[in-house]
């Protein structure tokens with residue numbers, strides 16, 4: 001099975017190389033874009049307009065002025081830590097991508113939050129119509145501190161393709177309780193000191209009841225895997241794995257998207273969700289996440305809610321078919337509404353290759369629906385014409 005998929009990989013890779021070589025012969029690079037790809041090939045190398053595999057991992061997409069901008073982690077050959085920064089590509093068709101360059105570089109100043117060697121993951125950019133600024137959030141881990149900092153970094157720009165100015169990092173919602181914590185949970189005297197072991201039933205019950213919220217109340221809540229979501233009314237939300245990756249938080253951003261209003265909720269306490277990706281259809285919010293197994297894939301999870309403030313209801317894994325239990329060997333990062341098409345959403349995920357992070361590929365699949373719920377089916381190749389047919393299975 002593995003040999004077969006390696007074989008297929010090589011055939012397709014050779015096909016790409018030959019196509020690109022033909023395009024290059026006697027043509028300028030503009031022509032490659034014009035005669036470029038007309039399909040999405042999940043899991044295959046995805047050459048950009050310079051015929052280099054796209055380097056925008058854990059990414060998200062902003063549609064602005066009739067162009068898609070894909071922001072992601074610039075991964076290196078041998079390390080997943082940030083050596084370069086946040087990278088950007090643009091496209092008008094979602095198949096052919098032009099490099100726009102590094103929009104937020106790492107810093108060479110020792111001690112900077114974003115010093116080279118830090119971790120900058122899952123960058124997402126949103127546009128604020130009032131301030132006319134582009135706002136970039138990303139998961140930040142400080143250099144040399146593993147994943148213990150659990151912070152969010154914020155940067156802004158007047159131009160979509162940057163450069164972005166780094167503003168600050170923080171742990172969200174210091175000194176503020178979530179909306180959906182009871183008075184008993186807030187006032188509980190149970191602390192970390194009451195547990196010599198983690199992962200026991202009692203400990204899990206305490207986590208459910210806000211053990212980490214209370215621990216981190218003053219300094220702010222942990223913030224790791226993340227996405228941003230702008231609702232129809234222009235309000236924006238930061239959705240992130242908090243509480244030692246055990247509980248998701250949804251936090252409302254201020255009108256300028258640069259800080260927090262202090263309104264936030266916990267989702268699936270103790271549920272161990274990472275990699276949140278969200279979209280809205282017909283008034284319902286849909287969120288796809290992963291479990292927490294490092295760089296290894298696991299089964300996707302699906303949640304729905306009629307209000308961003310919940311209650312959020314969990315449903316079975318939206319993936320079906322072979323390798324559904326491993327999200328087709330990938331982990332969610334973003335869900336893209338296709339511009340100009342009704343109810344057309346693209347599930348975006350990363351197939352991580354931690355031994356050679358730069359080679360990680362992209363698993364993009366169209367979201368189909370069955371009984372009102374999203375369904376993800378593997379496709380070797382597809383294009384946007386799939387959305388011209390009914391997406392109801």
Ligand code: DGJ
Pocket residue numbers: 058121122225274275293294295331
């Ligand atoms: C899983 C996360 O989803 C990734 O973004 C990354 O943080 C890895 N864990 C690190 O192990």
